[in-house]
Amino acid sequence: MSRLIADAAAALAPSCDYTTGCITCGDVAIPLTVLRLDEERGLALCAADDGNSETVEIDLVAPVAPGDRLLVHAGTAIARLTEEASA
Amino acid sequence: MKYVDEFRDPALGEVLAGEILGLVEPGRHYKFMEVCGGHTHSIYKYGIDDLLPANVELVHGPGCPVCVIPMGRVDDGISLAHQPDVIFTCFGDMLRVPGSDGTLLDAKAEGADIRMVYSPLDALRIAKANPDRPVVFFAIGFETTAPSTALTLKRAKAEGVSNFFCMCNHVTIVPPLRALLDSPDLRLDGFIGPGHVSTVVGVRPFEFIPAEYGKPISVAGFEPLDVLHAIHMILTQLKEGRCEVENQYARVVPYDGNPRALQVMSEVFELRPHFEWRGMGFISQSGLKLSEAYADMDAEIQYGVPGIRVADPKACQCGEVLKGVIKPWECKVFGSGCTPERPIGTCMVSSEGACAAYYNYGRFAREREVV
Structure with a gap:
């Protein structure tokens, strides 16, 4: 019975599975754009290209400004994406 | 995008x-x-191996943090999740990793309060929303993820969140690479x-690979052209008789x-003296634990965990897969006893695991080849 419940829970879990990839536990990072800053708390609201937004730790790449592109892994910006670097 | x-x-x-084809020496x-x-995930998702000459073989390394977690650590996590009042948080893929007596999802089904999070910051939010309950974050990952955990612990300390704890399973990449090269x-x-x-x-930390072992390395991005470009760079080094660290990314x-x-x-x-890796045994200075300054947030210290070492299942050959000694489909239980829906070994659990990647993107091509 518990196995059935576990399977049901797995089926309902958000898209963190073997077909879509797990952005947090793999070595995967996604590019996000800074929308606005909470400088006092060192956080930024960032948006993905699909429109979803999330709060991101910016300590490792500070200072950042709205419009900056960041590479985000597990809710933390680990690198900054720049025009020159991507050229 | x-x-x-x-x-x-x-x-x-x-x-x-086409250029890669021109770089390889026939017969080598x-x-x-x-x-x-x-x-691994990119290679099978985009069919990169199908674009390579037959004499260029890609083997999978130990760089999936879920795959290398030993069963004993899963058991320790489950025992923490069953502690009274504890809210246990972890990344999604961890939920399905088998311990010796079930997974974290099974423990959730039995009543443990286990919640999936996308970031350590999510776990801290849960702690702040539930100040009367201890919240444990099961931290996992290489150096990519460790800073995120570290920043969250610093934030929790600075904000005086006293019900936030961490069970640290972070690992470092260089010691297992050295172990592989010594194998x-x-x-x-x-x-x-x-x-x-x-x-x-x-x-810089990868400079020892060409310097001490005489092997070229190209640090690569994750898009298909990144991986192809990195292979091109390594083959160019070999053709020109060079051996160095290059940065494709x-x-x-x-x-x-x-x-x-x-x-x-x-x-x-701080570094642990040694840490157990699935299929690879104990590797010196390959794992991280919380430093003394953060000992009050260390779930292992605050709760005590059984810490029992559990042998990998006999049928499972994740160790050989993680060391690149065998291909996933060469494992005795690949695709039969071990599938992404019902994994025996960790490599079949995570999307970044070599077996899951083969199962999802390469298995049918492989079957065609065999037939």
């Missing part, structure tokens, strides 16, 4: 594949290891280096990494 579409251009991919077999599970089982011609780990640690990876991330990690973590 900016910074993504440019690196998925099929026409450029064909040009690179090349064996390259992609260290990172993210690369007599494996002959490699070069490495595709981990891209996002390197945004944190930089390229220079648009993101600085040579010296992210000094701030390294500083935060050194404040919050």
